[in-house]
Amino acid sequence: MAGNSQRRNRRTSNKKGAQVGSGGKRRRGLEGKGPTPPAEMRKGHVKQRAAQAKIRKQSGKQAQRRSKSVSELVVGRNPVVEALREGVPANALYVQQFIDTDERVREAVRLAGERGDVRLVEGPRPELDRMTGHLNHQGLVLQIPPYDYAHPEDLTAAAFDRAEDPLIVALDGVTDPRNLGAVVRSVAAFAGHGVVVPERRAAGMTAGAWKTSAGAAARVPVARATNLTRALEAYQKAGLQVVGLAADGEADLTELAALDGPVVIxxxxxxxxxxxLVGETCDVRARIPMPGGSESLNAGVAAGVALYEAARRRG
Structure with a gap:
């Protein structure tokens, strides 16, 4: 028909060419994205964040358990012999093969053998190097098992079971194991019921603490608190007075009646x-009179003075 060839978009040839289309987008759009994933798998969803936080918390607890279960190694001839002499708990003594023995090596082997619960293991030098991270072990390595910490509530329970007023020492920010060992020794000397240390940023019961305690660590329990402030608040609810030692304390230690009864120093x-936070939690902060003018005492000495005063007031 005349004029039909002028219509728009009318094909005037049988040859097929490129066609205008969606490129398959409409078809894929009709297919959909599948079933909706659960809330825990949706990015940014509150339930996904909660699930991830739970996983992180569980992983942290597992890592914490692993860190607590790691054994300590005492390396070198003199440190190993001293640890065995002081009765530091041990479960294995590693001796290098073909070592040049001297009296220290012979004494270490003898002491370990006399205990009966310390395994004697002979190994090549490369193995001892690997164990110690290439420290100068001199052919002797003593393996110390992890310390079995008590719970803070165990200390008061033991005192009440004996019909005694609890006398406990808590350490805040003390990082030297020798100070911890000295406090444990003083607690044993003045009939205390135990020591509480924080779980983080604080000294633990290492071989050094055991040695400084001079055997008292075998008799005095050491408890570990996840949060020291909350542990002190729990003691307050149990009827204990919390006395903090401070150079600018408002009370004189020698005149403090709180030491007569159940107390945490x-x-x-x-x-x-x-x-x-710990200072604000204390019921009273007490100062130790020092006529000599010294500004402060280390933790071991300060605890010993306070424990002596508490024991004296208790008769």
Whole structure:
């Protein structure tokens, strides 16, 4: 028909060419994205964040258990012999093969053999190097098992079971194991019921603490608190007075009636003293009279003075 060839978009040839289309987008759009994933798998969803936080928390607890179960190694001839002499718990003594023995090596082997519960293991030098991270072990390595910490509530329970007023020392920010060992020794000397240390940023019961305690660590329990402030608040609810030692304390230690009854004596580090939250939690902060003018005492000495005063007042 005349004029039909002028219509728009009318094909005037049988040859097929490129066609205008969606490129398959409409077809894929009709197919959909599949079933909706559960809330825990949706990015940014509150339930996904909660699930991830739970996984992180569980992983942290598992890592914490692993860190607590790691054994300590004492390396070198003199440190190993001293640890065995002081009765530091051990489960294995590693001796290098073909070692040049001297009296220290012979004594270490003899002491370990006399105990009966310490395995004697002979190994090549490369194995001892690997165990110690290539420290100068001199052919002797002593393996110390992880310390079995008590719970803070165990200390008061033991005192009440004996019909005694609890006498406990808590350490705030004390990082030197020798100070911890000295406090344990003083607690044993003055009939205390135990020591509480924080779980983080604090000294633990290492071989050094065991040695400084001079055997008292075998008799005095050491408890570990996840949060020291909450542990002190729990003691307060159980009827204990919390006395913090501080150079600027408002009370004189020698005149403090709180030492007569159930009490927790809190000792801070020599440099920083009590932390803010722990200081605010204390029922009273007491100072130790020092006529000689010394500004401070280390944690071991301060705890010993306070424990002596508590024992004296108790008769």
């Amino acid at each position: 809190v000792v801070g580090s020599e440099g920083k003293g009590l932390s803010r």
